[in-house]
Amino acid sequence: MTRFLLQRPIAVIMTFIALIGLSVIAWLNRPVALLPDIDVPEMAIRIDYANASPEAIESSVLKPMRESLATMQGLSDMESVASNESGIVRLRFQYGHRMDLAFVEVNEKIDRLTDRLPKGMSRPSVIRVNYTDIPVAKIQMVPQSADLMSDASIFAENIIKKRIEQIEGISLVDINGLVNQQVSIIPQLRVIEQLNISQEVLIQAIRSANQELGGVIVKDGQYQYYMRMAGRLTGAEDISRIPVKIADNKYVPLSDLALVIEAEENVKGMHFYNQQRAIVMNVHKQPQAVMTELVPKIEESVEIFKKDYPSIDFYITQDQSAFLKAGISNLQGSLLFGGLFAFGVLFLFMGSLRLPIIMGISLPLSLILSFLFFAIFDLSINIISLSGLALGLGMLIDNAIIVLENISRKREEGLDLLNACIEGVSEVQGALISSVLTTLAVFIPLVFLSGVSGVLFFDQAVSVAIILSVSLLVSFILLPLLYKMFFSNKSTFKKQDSKVFIGISSAFSKSHHWVFGHKALTFILILLLIPAGIITYNLLDTKGLPNITRNEAVLEIHWNEPIDVQENANRVKAILNQYKDQVEFTETDAGIAQYLLNIDNSEIQQSKIYLQFAKDNNKEAVLKSLTDRIKEQYPIANFSVLEAKNAFDMLFATNENYFEVKWRDPGLKENNAQAVKSVLNDFPVKNYVQGASLDEETSIILRVNQSKLIQYSIGADPLLTQLERALGEFQISELKQFSVITPIVLQAPQNEFRRLIETTYIENSEGANYALSNFIDYQWGTRLKKITSDATGPYFSIAINENEIAKQEEIEKGINQWSIKNELLTTTAGRYFTDKDNIRELMFILLISVMLLYFILAAQFESFWQPLIVIFTLPFGIIGAILFLYIGGSSINIMSAIGMVVMLGIMVNDAILKVDTMNRMVRNKVANTKKELYEGIFEAGKIRLKPILMTSITTLLALSPVLISGGLGAELQKPLVLAVMGGLTIGTFTALYFVPLIYYTVVSKRIKLKH
Secondary structure (H helix, E strand, O other): OHHHHHOOHHHHHHHHHHHHHHHHHHHHHOOEOOOOOOOOOEEEEEEEOOOOOHHHHHHHHHHHHHHHHOOOOOEEEEEEEEEOOEEEEEEEEOOOOOHHHHHHHHHHHHHHHHHHOOOOOOOOEEEEOOHHHOOOEEEEEEEOOHHHHHHHHHHHHHHHHHHHHOOOOEEEEEEEOOOOEEEEEEEOHHHHHHHOOOHHHHHHHHHHHOOOOOOOEEEEOOEEEEOOOOOOOOOHHHHHOOEEEEEOOEEEEHHHOEEEEEEEOOOOEEEEEOOEEOEEEEEEEOOOOOHHHHHHHHHHHHHHHHHHOOOEEEEEEOOOHHHHHHHHHHHHHHHHHHHHHHHHHHHHHHOOOHHHHHHHHHHHHHHHHHHHHHHHOOOOEOHHHHHHHHHHHHHHHHHHHHHHHHHHHHHHOOOOHHHHHHHHHHHHHHHHHHHHHHHHHHHHHHHHOOOHHHHHHHHHHHHHHHHHHHHHHHHHHHHHHHHHHHOOOOOOOOOOOOHHHHHHHHHHHHHHHHHHHOHHHHHHHHHOHHHHHHHHHHHOOEOOOOOOOOOEEEEEEEOOOOOOHHHHHHHHHHHHHOOOOOOOEEEEEEEOOOOOOOOOOOOOOEEEEEEEOOOOOOHHHHHHHHHHHHHHHOOOOEEEEEOOOOHHHHHHOOOOOOEEEEEEOOOOOOOOHHHHHHHHHHOOOOOOEEOHHHOEEEEEEEEEOHHHHHHOOOOHHHHHHHHHHHHOEEEEEEEEEOOEEEEEEEEOOOOOHHHHHHHOEEEOOOOOEEEHHHOEEEEEEEEEOOEEEEOOEEEEEEEEOHHHOOOHHHHHHHHHHHHHHOOOEEEEEOHHHHHHHHHHHHHHHHHHHHHHHHHHHHHHHOOOOHHHHHHHHHHHHHHHHHHHHHHOOOOEOHHHHHHHHHHHHHHHHHHHHHHHHHHHHHHHHOOOEHHHHHHHHHHHHHHHHHHHHHHHHHHHHHHHHHHHOOOHHHHHHHHHHHHHHHHHHHHHHHHHHHHHHHHHHHHHHHOOOEO
16 A cells, blocks of 8 residues: 555645645634533523512422422432522533423423412523633723713613624623613602601502503594504603692692602612723623634724723723633644754754654644544534644654654665655554554543543544544655655665764663663662652642632622622722722622623622732732731621632532531421521531521511501501512602613612601501501511522531541441431532542543553454553553652643643553564564573664654653743643653653563563573
């Protein structure tokens, strides 16, 4: 086959040019994203129910909803949380379940429940959870005057949002911080009381004045006309002039009885940018959009907005394309440095300019060709698939060096150019195919990991398979053809070794003789690496992502006081104003956010603050000072400092507690915090964190005096209606002007609760008025403010951290005794159990990988014992990676794990080729004595010395700039680089000395060679 292709160079070259053209087109049309478009099997249902208690939401909404949803196919877990005025249901399905069908089914079940849900509640919102849904950027709109907030809100929703969504690739613009207008009617209670009228008179007057005819048509001959009311209300002035009847034939304008003002609606949340009231837009992209092209378009639109709308300041924050740019930059750097160092190493070892040029042509072509297969397999260009390309790039260089060096060696042996190319490829063809198959055998089974890990590894495994397959195609077809073309004018071939390699070869010969002269000592030195690796592994931290220097942080505060959203915002502003010179900017979401995609169960008393620090500022010192000030000024507040979430954190982080204890108390009669928490007095672990179900709040508990209601002929429903009007906001009617709807609201005066019920009256059936305080008793108390439930009903929970469960069996035994003593139904869950299952699954999959590796090598070597030599070298590579990670101050994380796989692929390649060459040399020597066996092994060592050293040195030098450079990309890649460098350093020595030493020991004993 190789001969056939080499004799038709023009056809081969034209074919490659055509493939490269198709690959470039595929590359330009591939979607570029931060992460693969993962169909995450999670969903959330958000409930908004104004003025409802957690108990009402749990019993009236969440309980029937859970009962209905429990029958869904593929549902693996269901949790719900009920809090004041809101609730959330989280659904988790099995991986692989069709989430588009599940989404439709959930909505259908909610529609069927509509008749059972409270009438005053809006329809629950169903939100599909997607880790790639993190906004690509945020647009901040800051009106230059606070009076412009309501106008800016209309402008943002009707103009800016639509213009951003018109950008190709934008799927949704999610807004928070909007302020709507309302007309507030604030009754003058003293005046109304003196005139002996009720608030109902005001309400009916407004409703009567704001009526309209609906669908009335008048015919006039052959024409027909729609009737409309000309006197419909248009604003606060019209409302204030409405006549209100106060006595027979006596009317006064509404303005004499109530204050009529246009004001902001009573919001439950606010957004601030640098302590200024603002509107924020989260910009989400479509799955197929190219993020690196999308963000510049957003920036271009914002620049236009700045010029067109000078009364509003626009800013772009939290640009998430930085991670993707860093990943692409790293791949470009790897390719550039890989090519440069491959050129330098080839020249240094072989003393020829032509071979490095061949490498310089083949490497970028191979990478471009891989994008054609990306299009075939519908892969996007993302961080995961790029890391797969980075993995395959090392193997690509490895295969190219091996083929070029073997062709050159055949020419040294005296073969003509054509036959040298044919023999040079065919001799290593089997070993290279085997090395690629063994690399895939190690890596591809990881696709079958459960959960998001398996989904992620799919993109990586496919990209690895693509680049490795392309590397074989280039190595077997393009490289020998280029070699033949570049050396066609040379009739003779002189030895290509440089003086540097001659010196290295001489040193290798001496060290090789020493190792075989001290076999026992060498074995002991190598085996000492095993305990060193185990000790070092126990010293390393285990994390999802490597430590990344971040100039941002998120501060979450819960004030633990019954304050309104305005007081919440004022406290945050007062604190942040003291640090405005130490941060670049801040973003604050105070209270409940308005985002459509919001699935956080936030409260009015909570604030989430995003802080962006300047690079030269001491972030940790500022955060410590900030949190110390909160402790000092608000000692009962709870707060936590978190890393600002990016798509990686959303993907790899988990909200699951390490060890969680859930219990249900069948004997519990009421939502009383003291009664619930009393069972924890004798809990076997003293240091624990209370779950959301044990959070407390201060509340006013009302009790209606039913006997007095009967005595004074007052119904319960009128009493509750009057309470609602007196204490909250009651919508009377609406002003409709085109697409703008403004509510008319009866607003209670801003007085103390006691004063309000004393000055608010209710009319009985005989027309007499009585103060509400005559029929209501109240007291202050604490209660649990959230109700957490799963598929079996409400539960309470606590979390135990990792340090407290060193003796897990004893703790579980203590928990069982505690639950029996207190007559509780107890279950345990958490990351502790999940990790145990994941480790068990990973060990099984790795066992499968090793078995596949063994079968492939056994088939190639036609031996049952020789594959074990290759397999036994792999642990030493992992040990080397662990040692370098410890020396480099890194951790075991997703990037270092990828680095280990990269390193094992190269190590397997070197070991396979070494064993294959030793087999060939020993057969050629027809070894009958130990001396002949050693000579064959030594000859194989000299043949494989150059490609092993060139591969390792090239890879190490290509990766080394990452260790000395800075920035986000370098920090992400540093653990990968350390793992590869450590494994290759040890792996090079094992391939040069340990593999031949084991080979010699086993062969000499198996065939009982003579001395």
